[in-house]
Amino acid sequence: MIRRRPRLQLTDQEREMMRNAGRFNAKLMDHLRPFVCAGTVTEDIDRIVHAYTLDHGHIPACLGYRGDVKPFPKSCCISVNDVICHGIPGHYELQPGDIVNVDITSIVDGWHGDQSETFLIGDVSEEARAITQCSFDSLFLAINAIRPECSVAVIGETIVDYVKKKHPSFGVVDRYVGHGIGIRFHQRPNIPHVPTRQSYQERLLPGMCFTIEPMINAGTVHSKCDAADGWTVRTADGKFSAQFEHTILMLEDGLEVLTLTKDGPQPGHRF
Ligand code: MF3
Ligand code: CO
Ligand code: CO
Secondary structure, eight states: OOOOOOOSSOOHHHHHHHHHHHHHHHHHHHHHGGGOSTTOBHHHHHHHHHHHHHHTTOEETTTTOSTTSOOOOSSSEEEETTEEEOOOOOSOBOOTTOEEEEEEEEEETTEEEEEEEEEEOSSOOHHHHHHHHHHHHHHHHHHHHOOTTOBTHHHHHHHHHHHHHHOTTOEEOOSSOEEEOSSSSSEEEEEOSSOOHHHHHOBOOTTOEEEEOOEEESSOOOEEEOTTTSOOEEETTOOOEEEOBEEEEEOSSSEEETTOOSSSOOTTOOO
């Protein structure tokens, strides 16, 4: 199969397609929000994602993703407590004290919208609340720091500077990264949340779409991927991890966050 490299700088019409995909994905997040509470089984959230997406004529991008390795079996990722990312919805029932990330990606008329939020279930530990706040704040600090034509490394620099200063014991995950997005779910450029050599060489150009999705760990940044299911990524020390994600469109004179929700935490929110 011949795959053409997607053009990274979108035309005005293509930008509209991405806006539309982001808008739908955010509406889906607002739709599932009330169900993310104690007593809900994670598979039920997945069913809601699947049904709502299909009812609107769209496709859940996670379902069957990477069919050539081990296809992801569900329509969204649900990552509880020590799961950093790529948790598979299943029989687990959410309970007070949990922090749970729901990561949803929709394909709308061929274009992808991708975002995630971490939800606090009932009263959670101070540490769990602090990493959730830290991940949320670091995402918006990075969004506010980037400018058209700036280097991708501004994102990693901003996040690491903030976390190091505010919570020296927390870690920024470097193994899993944000990504370019468009007609492909994952494409160039990589968007690491720590500065890397490659990220200094890459620039955020007008018309580019990409995600920022910092994963912050309460302890070590080291992780292990579940050998049995091939997907679930957990912290090596069993401590909590939190993540937020938005899809961003860089413009000639600023940027747009394509996946802002109506009912979710707004910039400046205190958890
Ligand atoms: N939504 C994730 C991201 O932010 C990717 C999930 S891939 C899946 O990039 F196959 F696990 F769904
Ligand atoms: Co995602
Ligand atoms: Co993503």
